[in-house]
Amino acid sequence: MTDTILRHDWRLDEIEALFDLPFNDLLFQAQTLHRAYFDPNQVQMSSLLSIKTGACAEDCGYCSQSAKHATGLEAEKLMPVEDVVAAAEAAKEKGASRFCMGAAWRNPTDKNLERVIEMVEAVHGLGMETCLTLGMLTQDQAGRLRSAGLDYYNHNLDTSPEFYGNVITTRTFDDRLQTLAHVRDAGINVCSGGILGMGESRRDRASMLRELCTLPRHPESVPINLLVKIEGTPLYDTEDLDPLEFVRTIAVARLLMPGSYVRLSAGRGEMSDEMQALCFLAGANSIFYGERLLTTENPEADRDRQLLRRLGMKTEQLLETEVKAAKVPCDKARAG
Ligand code: SAM
Ligand code: DTB
Ligand code: SF4
Secondary structure, three states, X not given: OHHHOXXXXXXXXXXXXXXXXOHHHHHHHHHHHHHHHOOOOEEEEEEEEEEEEOOEOXXXXXXXXXXXXXXXXOOEOOOOHHXXXXXXXXXXXXXXXXXXXXXXXXXXXXXXXXXXXXXXXXXXXXXXEEEEEOOOXXXXXXXXXXXXXXXXXXOOOEOOOXXXXXXXXXXXXXXXXXXXXXXXXXXXEEEOOEEEOOOOOHHHHHHHHHHXXXXXXXXXXXXXXXXXXXXXXXXXXXXXXXXXXXXXXXXXXXXXXXXXXXXXXXXXXXXXXXXXXXXXXXXXXXXXXXXXXXXXXXXXXXXXXXXXXHOOOEEHHHHHHHHOOOOOOHHHHHOO
């Protein structure tokens, strides 16, 4: 077990060998390592808000918001700061500890960034952790966001470098890596993961995870999304991924990046309670919480609370209030 701790030099064949383990062996290893780093009954909850919707210049094959796909989505301008703060307050009230604001941009302009900075400052002022996902950033923009108090930046690699061109043609895999480097260098926590079920092979899933775990530091947060199939997007007709393969991928992510939060992200609306329970057993310890993701639905907050209760799991926020422990950001302390 110990030879898997915070390594940054994983080879593809080693990762594929983890995928090939018997399911029970893989889950046992993942859960064992998970327990060395985290409370296995604790889950971190982030709520999402689309602060600027649709009309995006990129052509990501999975996305409802690309101007290049006829998905019927109505485009909306950048939201006023007050509306964002009201949504963050409501999310906090329901139990979310982090508020993640997403914009359908290839990259933000400096003018747009000014209003986003006001949002970050205001949400930070509510005592919530802040997260943004705005597309590509320059080093200067990342620095400005850090100065505004931004805790996390989400920028997914989405898939393997080998499969990337099948999904997105308007930017390169290296563009993604460059923004991640800017975010890291600015001192912002990195949130980066991908999407499963886009027609990629197991080798692609292994290769995407290898890219993440061989970064100079593991991302503090690793969202694993199951493709939400959206009518009008090129990936709408993609064949369903075997749910057990999804669980395996969570387990392998846990083994490769034991100090990181692994988030069971988009796609939970299509998952049974039993599948989600298996994902938690495999080492997932974070979810998107609240009725909406960006443009699609997420399970109802009540249903999630009920599921967590049935599993005897607690949210970080509840646990914190209960034990009144002084908070050291776990991510900063743990991920390497
Ligand atoms: N425009 C920015 C960008 O792409 O970096 C930020 C917003 S974008 C919607 C954030 C992430 O959501 C994408 O990188 C992708 O991983 C995920 N995502 C988008 N549409 C999805 C879908 N239909 N199913 C699963 N994940 C999706
Ligand atoms: C991430 O990895 N998943 C979230 C968040 N980061 C921004 C987005 C999921 C979007 C699902 C499709 C939609 O609602 O448009
Ligand atoms: Fe635009 Fe982000 Fe959607 Fe790609 S994933 S089309 S960059 S909003």
